[in-house]
Amino acid sequence: MKNKKIAIVYGGPSSEAEVSKRTSFAVFNALKGLGYQVEEIEFSRDIPFQLRQKNIDIVYNAMHGRYGEDGSLQGVLEVLDISYTHSGVLASAVAMNKVLTKELVQRHGVNLASGRIYTREDLLPENIQLPVVVKPVSQGSSVGVVILKTRDDFKNLQLTDQNEFLVEEYIEGRELSVAVLDNEGLGVIEIRPKTGVYDYESKYTKGASEYICPAPVPEKIYNIAIDYAVTAHTMLGCKGVTRSDIIYSEKREKLYFLEINTHPGMTESSLVPKIAAYRGIDFKELVEKILFTANVGV
Ligand SMILES: Nc1ncnc2c1ncn2[C@@H]1O[C@H](COP(=O)(O)OP(=O)(O)O)[C@@H](O)[C@H]1O
Ligand SMILES: [Mg+2]
Structure with missing residues (x-):
């Protein structure tokens, strides 16, 4: 090559x-x-x-x-x-749409936070039981994800230019992310934001979060997290590397699948390279493995 x-x-x-x-x-x-x-x-x-x-x-x-x-x-x-x-036309398009993705994975036994779509006009305090998370149906990197805990939070609600929003039950829990490479679960990482909220700021500001890999959760939970991510990856027909975001509620002893990212960040401090490192795959090797998943004769 x-x-x-x-x-x-x-x-x-x-x-x-x-x-x-x-x-x-x-x-x-x-x-x-x-x-x-x-x-x-x-x-x-x-x-x-x-x-x-x-x-x-x-x-x-x-x-x-x-x-x-x-x-x-x-x-x-x-x-x-x-x-x-990375993924092809269809898998990429479906994964970008959080609602379609959720409908698809739910059919394969993946647990989700309950939620439904609201139009911009319907997104009013009297229509919603708090706390909830409001997200644009398609977007990434937490730009546009808003957590509403009190009625007062509605005042600060600045919506993106999209018209439809997914409103989900707010799940109190720990933040996990699972890397899948070539249809196999690579590992689960836990992200502990120092602010308590995993937003754009704590995702991309150095030192704003702590990362623990492998995630220190019960083995059964670890395996279900891998299973959810592999199910999402394979059922959508993804290729190469993906990363699925999942919340773990200790109280309910349950996992809640949030989304699959077909283009997870690949800076040296990103999550997928951290998970790969735990598996003994260094950054260069990881990049090369991803390169090899492009359909070409070597
Ligand atoms: N239903 C939910 N309950 C609690 N927190 C949530 C929920 N949905 C999203 N979040 C928080 O918001 C972050 C971003 O949500 P996510 O669905 O992964 O969208 P994106 O990463 O595309 O912005 C999550 O990592 C999580 O911290
Ligand atoms: Mg996410």
């Missing part, structure tokens, strides 16, 4: 472009260090032409959010007949 031309595609219009840039940089260094012919290309509408012009054989998709994670870029790459990492 070292004779192939690899492009890491990053950026895009999503609120997560900055995270994507960091992922791209880390992946670039890893692949370069392993001796691959690799370059970074920032996403733009010219992307098909750029990829063609540069005779790219494989795309390492380092984008997050719109276009890169939702199946759009994947569709372009299918048309151009260029191999790419």
Whole structure:
């Protein structure tokens, strides 16, 4: 594969472009260090032409959010007949939609927080039993996720430009995340935000959270967490690496699946590299394993 031309595609219009840039940089260094012919290309509408012009054989998709994670870029790459990492068109599109994802995994025995869709107009204190979590149906990186505990919190509710919101029962519990690589559960990590809330701030600010891997939960719970993540990964038809977010309620002795991320962050301090490290896979090796899941002859 070292004779192939690899492009890491990053950026895009999503609120997560900055995270994507960091992922791209880390992946670039890893692949370069392993001796691959690799370059970074920032996403733009010219992307098909750029990829063609540069005779790219494989795309390492380092984008997050719109276009890169939702199946759009994947569709372009299918048309151009260029191999790419991570999930394909359909799995990417479904995973971006939290409601569709939940409906699908629920059929396979995965436990969920109860919830339903509200339109912007219906999202009123008198219609909702608190506490709840309000999320845009499709978005990532906790931009737009709001926890409402009291009626007063409604005053601070700043909704994104979407029209429909998923309103879920607020589950008090511990935050777990599970990495799946090549259809196999890699491990479960626990995230302990120092503020108590796992928001954008504590996700991307250095030192704002503590990470414990393997998650110190009962073995039975650990195994169910792996099972939920593998079920979501395989039932959606995901490829390469994914990361599923799950809440563990000790009080109810239950897990609640939240979402599957088809493009988990891949900076050296991201969750998936931490889980891989616990399994003895270093960052470079992990990036290479993901590269190998692109459909190309070696
Ligand atoms: N039903 C819920 N109960 C309690 N906390 C939740 C719930 N849903 C989401 N959260 C919190 O919000 C965070 C972000 O939610 P998530 O569904 O993973 O969306 P995203 O990561 O795409 O923003 C979670 O990691 C969790 O800390
Ligand atoms: Mg999440």
